Amino acid sequence: MRKPAPAQHRRPAREAGAAAPALNIASLTVRYADILALDRVSLGLEQGNICALVGVNGSGKSTLFKAIMGLVSAGTGTVRIFGAGSKAARKNNLLTYVPQSEDVDWTFPVSVHDVVMMGRYGRLGPTRRPHSADREAVDHALEQVGLTSLASRQIGELSGGQRKRAFVARGIAQQARLMLLDEPFAGVDKGSEATLTSLLQRLRADGKTILISTHDLAGIPRFCDEAVLLHRSVLAHGDPAEVLTTENLARAFGEGATSGAA
Amino acid sequence: MELLNWLAEPMLYGFMTRALIVTIAAALVCSVLSCWLILMGWSLMGDAVSHAVLPGVALAYIAGVPFSFGAFVFGAGAVALIGVIRSTTNLKSDTVIGVVFTTLFAVGLAIISKTPSQTDLSHILFGNVLGVTDGEFVQVLVLGVITLAAVLFKRRDLTLFAFDRTHAHALGLNTHWLSTLLLGLLALTVVVALQAVGIILVVAMLITPGATAFLLTRRFPVMLTAAAGISVLTAVVGIYASYYWDASTGASVVLAQSAVFTLAYVFAPRRGIIARARVRHAHRPAAAGAVQ
Numbered sequence: 103m104r105k106p107a108p109a110q111h112r113r114p115a116r117e118a119g120a121a122a123p124a125l126n127i128a129s130l131t132v133r134y135a136d137i138l139a140l141d142r143v144s145l146g147l148e149q150g151n152i153c154a155l156v157g158v159n160g161s162g163k164s165t166l167f168k169a170i171m172g173l174v175s176a177g178t179g180t181v182r183i184f185g186a187g188s189k190a191a192r193k194n195n196l197l198t199y200v201p202q203s204e205d206v207d208w209t210f211p212v213s214v215h216d217v218v219m220m221g222r223y224g225r226l227g228p229t230r231r232p233h234s235a236d237r238e239a240v241d242h243a244l245e246q247v248g249l250t251s252l253a254s255r256q257i258g259e260l261s262g263g264q265r266k267r268a269f270v271a272r273g274i275a276q277q278a279r280l281m282l283l284d285e286p287f288a289g290v291d292k293g294s295e296a297t298l299t300s301l302l303q304r305l306r307a308d309g310k311t312i313l314i315s316t317h318d319l320a321g322i323p324r325f326c327d328e329a330v331l332l333h334r335s336v337l338a339h340g341d342p343a344e345v346l347t348t349e350n351l352a353r354a355f356g357e358g359a360t361s362g363a364a
Numbered sequence: 365m366e367l368l369n370w371l372a373e374p375m376l377y378g379f380m381t382r383a384l385i386v387t388i389a390a391a392l393v394c395s396v397l398s399c400w401l402i403l404m405g406w407s408l409m410g411d412a413v414s415h416a417v418l419p420g421v422a423l424a425y426i427a428g429v430p431f432s433f434g435a436f437v438f439g440a441g442a443v444a445l446i447g448v449i450r451s452t453t454n455l456k457s458d459t460v461i462g463v464v465f466t467t468l469f470a471v472g473l474a475i476i477s478k479t480p481s482q483t484d485l486s487h488i489l490f491g492n493v494l495g496v497t498d499g500e501f502v503q504v505l506v507l508g509v510i511t512l513a514a515v516l517f518k519r520r521d522l523t524l525f526a527f528d529r530t531h532a533h534a535l536g537l538n539t540h541w542l543s544t545l546l547l548g549l550l551a552l553t554v555v556v557a558l559q560a561v562g563i564i565l566v567v568a569m570l571i572t573p574g575a576t577a578f579l580l581t582r583r584f585p586v587m588l589t590a591a592a593g594i595s596v597l598t599a600v601v602g603i604y605a606s607y608y609w610d611a612s613t614g615a616s617v618v619l620a621q622s623a624v625f626t627l628a629y630v631f632a633p634r635r636g637i638i639a640r641a642r643v644r645h646a647h648r649p650a651a652a653g654a655v656q
């Protein structure tokens with residue numbers, strides 16, 4: 103079974119009662135009509151780790167994120183986030199999610215700042231009127247992703263990579279404890295990717311737990327504490343070096359893929 | 365002085381003052397809601413709800429209950445029916461909306477054609493703002509205030525929902541409830557506006573102000589204010605047009621809104637066609653220079 107993650111010493115001391123794992127999935131099965139997308143997936147994530155989610159196209163990565171978010175209904179199995187169910191976790195701002203592709207209207211009359219402020223809504227009163235602490239949190243989040251100078255632009259006036267960073271900033275402003283990032287590096291250049299990975303490492307230092315799907319296998323050991331190899335069910339989970347072996351990758355990607363990657 | 369007299373004269377008549385208030389209320393509520401409707405892509409839904417209330421209005425007159433009650437029941441019923449059919453078939457939304465609202469509209473026409481003429485069909489279809497009764501006046505104002513208050517109270521949640529419902533869900537908001545709220549408010553808005561412009565033209569007031577304001581700004585609060593301002597202005601224009609030129613009030617309001625839309629389409633600072641042409645023009649020499 104999986105070894106304790108190597109990054110445990112980085113975890114800040116937590117208040118009592120917060121010992122529940124960041125994520126605990128037990129025997130989760132999800133179907134779309136007759137397509138079995140996830141088959142008895144069980145997965146636990148310790149708090150304060152960055153975990154890479156790896157698998158071929160169609161292996162169920164996005165479905166796993168959606169199941170954690172309660173966006174697709176789990177056929178069977180349970181999902182617990184810091185010990186809470188998906189809905190309670192969402193209501194308590196424990197979870198944030200940056201989807202693979204944003205299903206939003208890019209001509210919508212909102213600025214980058216407005217979008218990041220939407221991360222605060224769960225912490226505001228019924229009319230969502232922001233206070234100065236919220237504006238500070240938004241400014242801080244924008245600064246962390248390097249979008250301060252573009253804050254007043256309309257959201258559609260950003261490039262693809264900048265848009266991704268804006269949505270990550272929204273998650274930072276939300277101050278969620280578990281961040282789900284579905285392929286944030288897709289279509290992002292090396293410079294932006296480096297900015298994003300160092301940002302993720304800083305967020306981990308703040309005690310965040312991050313589950314991130316990616317196809318950049320070579321980059322994983324640099325910033326991830328653990329990796330999960332998914333192919334409808336979990337093939338391997340643990341230290342990246344032990345999970346991303348040629349043998350495992352051959353099982354997940356097929357023989358051709360690994361010889362190509364090697 | 366002459367202008368003041370010109371402006372004051374219609375208001376010497378009680379029915380004109382009342383018509384002005386009803387028209388402003390209707391235009392204002394419609395314009396505020398239109399900002400969300402056009403961003404949600406729900407324009408056709410506005411058309412559907414406004415036509416679908418016809419049988420409700422007709423039955424309400426026959427039964428002697430307030431017309432707004434019948435209209436709201438059928439407006440909300442149409443929305444529910446559309447939702448049910450959409451979720452139980454693979455038909456596209458606009459198809460389902462089209463089938464449902466034309467059916468209900470036809471039911472309304474059939475009811476009216478079969479009942480002795482207590483109600484004038486043309487008043488329902490085209491509005492009768494100069495003949496508003498005391499009871500209708502109160503209904504419109506009360507419902508208008510309720511609708512406006514509800515929209516403004518929940519405006520940030522509605523905007524979040526319109527922009528990114530996945531994120532609304534991620535924050536634990538009930539997106540079904542927000543969707544139902546917006547549709548319920550749409551039905552109420554149609555009820556408020558029926559008297560002023562009639563069933564046929566309500567949809568114009570539910571789309572044009574928001575569309576105009578969208579061309580003018582890239583900030584939602586500004587869009588909301590601009591739409592509201594345009595609607596009040598055009599309501600006043602409509603009332604005066606109907607007094608001095610004997611033109612239909614509903615048609616005058618809608619035409620005034622169309623005129624403002626046209627102005628925005630041509631002259632809007634960034635999205636207008638002149639501004640766009642200017643941007644293209646300004647970039648052409650630079651691009652040519654880069655090639656050389």
Ligand SMILES: Nc1ncnc2c1ncn2[C@@H]1O[C@H](COP(=O)(O)OP(=O)(O)OP(=O)(O)O)[C@@H](O)[C@H]1O
Pocket residue numbers: 134135137138139157158159160161162163164165166202
């Ligand atoms: N909305 C849907 N309806 C039906 N089947 C779906 C739907 N979404 C995904 N699937 C199927 O479920 C399986 C898992 O899809 P999923 O999107 O989770 O894969 P993924 O690992 O995220 O792939 P990618 O790397 O391409 O993003 C696939 O077989 C896919 O065809």
Ligand SMILES: [Mg+2]
Pocket residue numbers: 163164165202284
């Ligand atoms: Mg995916």
